[in-house]
Amino acid sequence: MQQENSVSKLKYFPVTAFSVVMGLSGLAILLYRAYHLGWLPLWAYLAAAFTALVVFAMFVFIYGLKAIWYFEEVKKEYNHKVKVNFFSAISISFLLVSVAFYGYLPFVSAGLWYAGVIAHLLLTFHTVVFWIRSEFEVHDINPAWFIPVVGNLIIPVVGVDLAPTWVNIYFFITGMFFWITLFAIVLYRLVFHKQLAEKFIPTMFIFIAPPAVIFISYFRMFLNVDVFSMSMLSLALFFLGLLVFLVKDFFRIRFYLSWWAYTFPVSALGIAMMIAYQATGFSVFKYIAVFVLVLTAAIVAAVMAFTVKNVVLGKICVMED
């Protein structure tokens, strides 16, 4: 009976679980920046980074087993209208764990970065081809569609040290282009069509991520704080403010694994704020960064607690639509 249960858990282990790795590694990167600035001790970063690494390795192993034993299930997810976007969460996990360890184990980080870049390149093409070939209605789109796009923007963060500039620009501009075009469609869908399904409401947080990651990548590539990058930072702040005004919507929904979508974008904003503070020395960025740091830690702790509770109750890894 127990064996049957484990078998079905493996069969329904969702690709969306990789958003947990995104959240944990986002927090680790944020804590590393805080350590670098002398605000927090090293152990806080190391605890978060190694937790992210262990969870990442565990999920890669479990999903690898699923791919071997239940290939048809993986294929179904790969061709699913919503879940296809979460496949990129696997390659993004490689990239984010790479960024998280760049400050501590740079050679391990480099290996993860190469694997992540190759996987993400292929997954981006697959996802865009899937979008083009499938027949979507406007209400099918949701902010999770940004996930494959945001991944491209993350690549230059470590890539600036590992690859030629044109490689980084390629990923940066691909990410920016699709962020702008998809954003217009998502906004149109949110304003003029029916509300997002409850499950996808947390994905609204993803709005914060692209401009924040653009700020970080742009700074890493061009060592510049200018009108463009400040505009991106301001836009990320605007989305945070917007979500604060929508906060009621987030409290009324049940727990889904998609709650992890709350975590990475907020971390990205915190990292961007710390870089802005370091580059400009403006105290306002420091205060926002500290606020976002505390907020991120609280969100990750809360989402983690809900996740563990739901795992214990057997509500995760069950058959979904």
Added chain:
Amino acid sequence: MKNVTVVVVYIFGLITGILATGFLINISAETVLLKEMASPYDFEKTVEVLAKRINSTKNWHVTAVIDQAAEVKGHGEGDIGKLKIVQYCSGKYAYEVLADDNRKKISVMMPKTFSVYEKNDGRVYIAVMNGSFVGKIFKGETYEILEKVSLEVEALLNFINFKFSLF
């Protein structure tokens, strides 16, 4: 998939991954270890600003500014164009690192260096060892000291962040 096939695929994937990673890290070594940044100022001004920023930062001082172009010419070779090497050091951090016998070998990287040069495109560049990368090779107390050094060096170079100044 048959178990044997799975094992073979995994082993093949592992070996390919190890080889590919080693190969790719090898070709990235140059961009990883040396960083080159465009300066917003002309050659002399860049050297002057760097020296001034180093000397006005607590615990840091310039130990020498070497005119490498003159050095090369003085030894009978041709003109390499404008190139100066700014050597600088922190007594505080040098003591923290070198007081321990196990860390004395790190002195091979001291004093720290900025290289300032003008290329044929007319632009002035600053080159540095990627200290934030090299420093990560060490662990424990050395890692923590070099992290602090890295933060202060980043502050020394802050002026290049504003190529098109907004503020």
